Amino acid sequence: MKIYSNFLSGKIKVISLVSNHVKLALEVDNHTKKGQWFYFKVYSTKNTKLIIELNVKNSYYNGWEDYNVFISYDQKAWFTVRTSFDGENISFFIFLRNNILFASYLIPFSFEKYRNLKSYLNNFDYCSTVSLGITKLGNILQLISCKKRSALKKVWFISQQHSGETLGQFILDSFLHNLVNEYNQLLDTYEFFVIHNANPDGTFLGNMRHNSEGVDLNRAWHNSLTKSLEVTLILQRMQKEGVDILIDLHCDELSDKIYYVPPIIRDHDFSLQQRKFEKCLIKSAKIKKLDNINAIKGANDPGMLVNYAPKLFNCVTVLIELPCKFQVGINVERLLHKVGIAFLQALEAFQDN
CATH class of the missing domain: 2.60.40.3120 (Immunoglobulin-like)
Structure with missing residues (x-):
């Protein structure tokens, strides 16, 4: 053995x-x-x-x-x-x-599966994959974009800032496949920018939370340094493209439920759009808000993307926490596939508003 x-x-x-x-x-x-x-x-x-x-x-x-x-x-x-x-x-x-x-610990999202996703999206001339730069260990930090024209809203998805939180990649796989097939009318309103894996070095090393320099990327947005190169590269592209809606995907080691966390910022004009989007998440995607925000360790940290992005871009932002605990017998990949579709439905409802 x-x-x-x-x-x-x-x-x-x-x-x-x-x-x-x-x-x-x-x-x-x-x-x-x-x-x-x-x-x-x-x-x-x-x-x-x-x-x-x-x-x-x-x-x-x-x-x-x-x-x-x-x-x-x-x-x-x-x-x-x-x-x-x-x-x-x-x-x-x-x-x-x-x-x-x-x-x-969780289902790994294989490189083969990611390669198949990119290959499929290559069939659509409005989808592309570009390199944002090279990480400390020589991995490519990639951005997938889907846009037919200069749309009204720029939507960003970020997954795997914490490299062991793999489940967000399955949601994005479903989201992108269904976007180009069943929901491509959303491309009349939205441009989509997807960071499938924000921490490829952490994935390579088998880390749970940190990059190769020992940095927790989701505590480094307000003060990106050379040791958080991934944050710097993503921020540069965000500033170039613009951000109207940002969805940051994570996993909660203590939870058996999916929920969302809003930013701590409470500007009146911003909050109006934020509340509308949160209502769409609740109604269309069936994703509920965490009742006690303070239960999240570091929820008020200005270095978290969910708190930093609204201040920089005045954008709608939510942090999605996926469970790490699943009952025996549940088809987890099928569940995550449905969540990917639910995000499309929430964006469709927000578009109608």
């Missing part, structure tokens, strides 16, 4: 492999003392039942109660397996029907 993590986004620390009992531990993000993300491959004989014990005491958030791990045999179809939590370790049983099995 062997445990591997030497692939894109792979991350795990092997403690011991004794008989059918595997002991592992979280690897921390580089330049930090915390972690949350894990992604590894198990290789063993067919029809083997293993118990995995994963030490999570160095995690950012103690959100392991009622958490269920993601498992796949081929890195394409993923399902959840129930875990138990004893205060320091999560444990779960896995069955290797073949020689190989993968386990991950």
